[in-house]
Amino acid sequence: MKAIYLTGFMGAGKTTIGEALAERLALPVRDTDKEIERTTGLTIKQIFEEHGEQYFRDLETEILKNLPKDNIIITTGGGIVIRNENRIYMKESGVIILLHADLDVIYDRIHHDSNRPIANKKSKEELVTLYLSRESYYEDCTRKINTDNKSIDDITEEIIQSLKN
Ligand SMILES: Nc1ncnc2c1ncn2[C@@H]1O[C@H](COP(=O)(O)OP(=O)(O)O)[C@@H](O)[C@H]1O
């Protein structure tokens, strides 16, 4: 089985759903942000503060390409889609599942989180602007799952069903 990549905007639930999906499918799961933190020994916040976004994006691409491509669930950071080369790589290597969540819900989940430097201290309007600037990049996704008002178990089940089609 080819890799299953979970993508979507910050706070959509990629990391959380990826873990639940991995358990249900008895597959390993790796999270690009966690891999970046593990290999650098720094938090995402520290990387952005000390080295800047470009450095983070270079690491993100490197990590993505070094992760296994079979029998695995890979949860990505929300900005992975910005780079054309990342989108092409994921499309060629596996199935891309887009998790969509309402932006009001997303804002409530993430605006106070200092380890999401791109979202931290942004107003809701600024977050919407960022979302809209990235919206077209999500078109490369194989499947889209709307997560609004759904439990983690329900979303996981929906992904499993969609993978059968
Ligand atoms: N379907 C859901 N229902 C309720 N809370 C959720 C749901 N999905 C995610 N969350 C919560 O939202 C927050 C962000 O989830 P996370 O998995 O870190 O998102 P992402 O990796 O997409 O940024 C976490 O606190 C998580 O527990």
Ligand SMILES: O=C(O)C1=C[C@@H](OP(=O)(O)O)[C@@H](O)[C@H](O)C1
């Ligand atoms: O959208 C982004 O640019 C980012 C999303 C984050 O991951 P989550 O989507 O898991 O929050 C993390 O990679 C970093 O803070 C940058």
Ligand SMILES: [Mg+2]
């Ligand atoms: Mg995450």
